[in-house]
Amino acid sequence: MAHVIVVTSGKGGVGKTTTSAAVAAGLAMKGKKTVVIDFDVGLRNLDLVMGCERRVVFDFINVINGDANLNQALIRDKRLDQLYVFPTSQTRDKDALKRNGVEKVLDELKQSFDYIVCDSPAGIEHGALTALYFADSAIVVTNPEVSSVRDSDRIIGILAAKSRRAERGEAPVNVHLLLTRYSAERVAKGEMLTVEDVQEILSIPLLGIIPESESVLRASNTGTPVIFDDQSPAGRAYSDAVARFLGETREMRFVKPERRSLFRTLFGRA
């Protein structure tokens, strides 16, 4: 049975789409047949981050409305056989994501995929609630910063109360913390919440720490999920997070400030 993962945060700009792209690609690299769905109706961006913006013909809303079938709308990734992108619509009708329509599409996707990654919009409105409703697992993307932590706490509360699993009284959504834009240097200076602080406040298990990295912007510039950049700290941190999600044990990296050699400082990549 396919597993539905929602990537959510409450707050915008913390790295949901970057994470959705990286996690979906990472799962596909591990041989899992994966589709990543953009739930941000009206503000389509996953296609750009995945690098398939020029191949979008039909979208999520077209399929929900029966104007296209899944095979017409799904975009097969050119780098990974097992990876598909399901772009959203640019309609301004925010309520176009009807819950039973979404359920039908997800049920159909479950027939042929191992993992369905739902890239949630920011906020706690209709789109975000629909994205998390069907989730089996959630990756709560959080920056070590007060407003992001507070919003994550809110989203964790909503996952526990408003998801389908909660409504049906089933086992709760498996919630994971992914701390992004982490700067071990600033933490060491006492300028940034530590990973332990955030974990203590949110009290959910830690899936990974993604260090602040120039490679993230470079990746979105070129439409390549950052996990493909196995030289970059962010790419490696995402690989670790995906491995942990699949049950492997990986030591947390990038928690301590990195000692940079003069050579790396002058010529190295972040």
Add this chain to the structure above:
Amino acid sequence: MDFLRFLFGRRQASASIAKERLQLVLAHERAGRDAPDFLPALQRDLLAVIGKYVEIREDLVRVTIGRQNGASVLEINVEFDGSAKPIERPQRRAVPRPKPATRRPQADANSA
């Protein structure tokens, strides 16, 4: 040097200030958010009942549901300010007690 120490000290503090502020605000928000729908009504009823016996201000009755050791705990916190006085109301009870002989309205009012 003092200037540097001042800057350094300030930096040291900001993450821990963030943590403290978050813990405070979230403790408050979580209590409100997880509350079942009946809590405000329960609080109103409790206020009415307690109000029959002593003068009480609305903001001094707090009803919360929390979790302790895996069990839900209903916590009713009634604070009296120093001036809380018994209310003199001789015919307070609508339903008589099982043993009418022991009912002494005067005594009740005093012991409340």
